[in-house]
């Protein structure tokens with residue numbers, strides 16, 4: 001069994017409290033990295049296995065701490081999770097799902113975003129659930145009101161407790177008509193994982209349609225679910241009485257692929273990202289083209305390098321098929337090396353530019369506008385969103401002592417240190433293991449000059 005005490009998670013350091021790196025920058029990163037299954041699909045597919053009445057097999061699973069957290073939460077609920085012979089394969093057997101002890105669930109509080117997605121499957125299997133407080137990147141207040149509103153429409157009774165939420169379904173769960181105020185990825189997954197076994201039809205409007213969502217729909221269809229993806233962000237789910245296990249190879253992690261592409265640009269290197277595919281990265285590749293990157297799309301992956309020189313761009317983050325919010329932090333490091341003024345409008349989260357303080361400390365010219373530069377209605381209801389960062393370059397970055405704030409911000413700090421001249425000390429890099437498998441091995445393979453010093 002994977003004990004949570006062995007997992008060092010960013011918001012709830014149980015094991016090592018994160019590492020400190022001494023990084024000597026100024027060298028291009030060049031070589032090959034291999035991206036496996038997407039953090040934002042694999043963790044959800046693991047939860048989906050709870051719904052099956054027979055075992056599932058999930059392939060291309062990365063060894064990241066978010067997977068370890070979900071594995072541990074599944075195991076405390078009686079799911080047997082075993083590593084397969086092929087690297088990155090998990091066998092999940094939900095035959096003996098049972099209620100977990102409260103203290104075992106509490107131990108997972110603050111560990112990741114995923115526990116909230118256990119609601120529907122546990123209500124279907126056990127008629128009740130207790131979900132601990134969530135973790136994940138601190139990039140905004142990240143409420144779960146869309147989730148709870150949807151669960152109540154399915155017939156769940158939701159009780160908020162000091163350390164989480166308790167749910168029950170005294171009359172079972174039934175289909176519902178749900179119109180999301182915003183195409184929330186998590187809320188869409190909440191509806192999918194609940195509707196597939198609810199009695200009757202569920203209509204979901206204003207759904208998120210990210211590639212990871214579509215891959216989760218593929219997983220559920222393999223299990224026997226009936227889900228139709230209609231025009232204009234409408235998804236219809238016909239509830240079924242029974243689901244069986246799946247065998248699925250996860251979609252690749254396009255967030256990690258985009259991160260390494262930005263690393264190649266920032267350090268003026270050349271990185272082949274094995275496993276990256278054009279289709280899911282079209283919007284990112286368009287921005288790469290505009291910024292002056294030279295990329296080569298091949299059968300097995302994509303080769304990224306800086307072109308003649310980097311050009312400034314204006315980018316607005318958005319839901320898919322727009323420019324992913326998870327891509328903007330690594331991109332900003334590359335934009336510090338572009339000749340001119342770039343602007344990044346962050347429209348999904350209200351506090352995702354905090355990482356730029358460290359870049360400014362290293363010499364970057366970045367001004368954050370907390371209330372944005374655009375007029376007009378806010379994209380996410382009720383929230384003062386649409387911050388903007390204005391980046392002027394190129395700037396000469398110098399090594400500094402910095403501390404990692406979140407997953408993508410942490411990756412960006414390391415890349416900035418590798419771009420900078422001189423030595424940097426980067427603290428709390430353990431957060432990066434949430435979403436980047438074998439991060440230190442990959443840095444070494446690309447020629448990065450660093451030591452783990454704490």
Ligand SMILES: CC(=O)N[C@H]1[C@@H](OP(=O)(O)OP(=O)(O)OC[C@H]2O[C@@H](n3ccc(=O)[nH]c3=O)[C@H](O)[C@@H]2O)O[C@H](CO)[C@@H](O)[C@@H]1O
Nearest residue numbers: 040113142143144145146147184185186187326348349380
């Ligand atoms: C584990 C995972 O898959 N994480 C991804 C997921 O996060 P996550 O599913 O949490 O992101 P959402 O799409 O739900 O959040 C988008 C916006 O909606 C707001 N919101 C969301 C739910 C809710 O009940 N109420 C509410 O107001 C959020 O605060 C945020 O401002 O999608 C994000 C947007 O692509 C990505 O950045 C994350 O990497």
Ligand SMILES: C=C(OP(=O)(O)O)C(=O)O
Nearest residue numbers: 113136137326407408435
């Ligand atoms: C925000 C992210 O992850 P999470 O939602 O798990 O915090 C991310 O992957 O960039």
